Amino acid sequence: MAFVELEGVTRSVDLPDGGRLDILKGIDLKVEIGDHVSIVGRSGSGKSTLLNLLGLIDTPTSGRLEFDGTPLDKLSSGERDRTRGRDVGFIFQQFNLLPGRTALENVMTPLLYAPGEQFWKRQTRASEMLDRVGLGARLKSTPDQLSGGEQQRVAIARALVRGPRLILADEPTGALDVETGESVMRLLDSAAEASGAALITITHDPNVAAVARRHYRLDGGVLHQVAAAQVHGLAASGATL
Template identity: 80%
Template sequence: MSFLRLEQVTRSVELPDGSRLDILRGIDLEVAVGDHVSIVGRSGSGKSTLLNILGLIDTPTSGSLEFDGVPLEKLRMGARDRRRGRDIGFIFQQFNLLPRRTALENVSTPLLYASGRQFWRRERLATEMLERVGLGARIHSTPDQLSGGEQQRVAIARALVRGPRLILADEPTGALDVETGAQVMGLLDEVAESTGAALITITHDPNIALLARRHFRLDKGVLSPADDATAGLAEFVEVAG
């Protein structure tokens, strides 16, 4: 079942001289429940813009986007914000943890915007998620007391604590060494699969991209499938720089 669908999505901005810059050009993408998709692209290819559209932060200039069967244009801004907070988990390369807050407090933060049982059980839910990512003994540690891999695990726990249906991982291993990065991606894929969430990994690293089930390349705003291009992904990134 298709959970997220983009059809001929474009994103353009008007420059000060009156000309138009086309960032995304006719993007077609379908993501099913439980799917794991990777998108590889060099810097400036439109990855961040596409991420913002997938995460309901930005809107297309033209084309259509359906989120869980609902067209984006039928969602008012407040409803879009609620869906983003409830159904989408973001994982960033730089972690974006609150520096003076413990791991438990960082992971609990998204649940401050929840309601009902999730709100009142926020500390227990955060503790359980930290235990799930192997940090049960570090829940009272602040980010400066954690290694890079541990900080990324806190970021993963924070992204998953509300049980999102879509996980967007933006260069999730860019700040990690190869071994830790592979461990983090394995953990992320495992948790996403066990919860039935769709996972979209946006990266410049072909080795990380190939851990997904379906692979795409983004080049100059054009998205193309690369399912049979194991070597092609690596070559694409190397040439693109």
């Protein structure tokens, strides 16, 4: 059974003029624990909307979405929030670190709402996670004292510290140079693999997509699977999907 499964999922919004905008159209997707899936799409293709559905932030207009075997429409808003906090880790392009807080404090933040041992051992867990991403010596550094690549590593540590089973990376290297971005993607892929989490990377960059093991393209709200050879070829040529 897939950990996350979408079947015939649509998402539409009503427009002020009485019309309707169809953002996602019949999305079918299955993601297993341990998968690394990339979804490539241009601006306006529906990537952010799909991310919100996968991360349990939003609900489909129609179709079926199951998370760990439970249909999304069977969860109350509070149950969705608790499931998201426990099982989903988000990594964003702009890092979203708290200014003036140290790397350690930033990574500890998700654990402030965790139950039991995770809360009481939050400093130890955050320190260990920062060490795993190569920042064991930068625990007391604030974001303005870190490079872009280091800030993204802090963001990765923060996303992983609660041991999520699904990691959603939204343009995770968009604010980084190419070399740093490639290093961050290798780190993210290996960290997700080590923890056994499913990783979904949403991007417009074939170089980022190429790190994944399954590849999709979102075009006009429709999701298509893409051959790995095509993605690697575009990454090598500098073209786009």
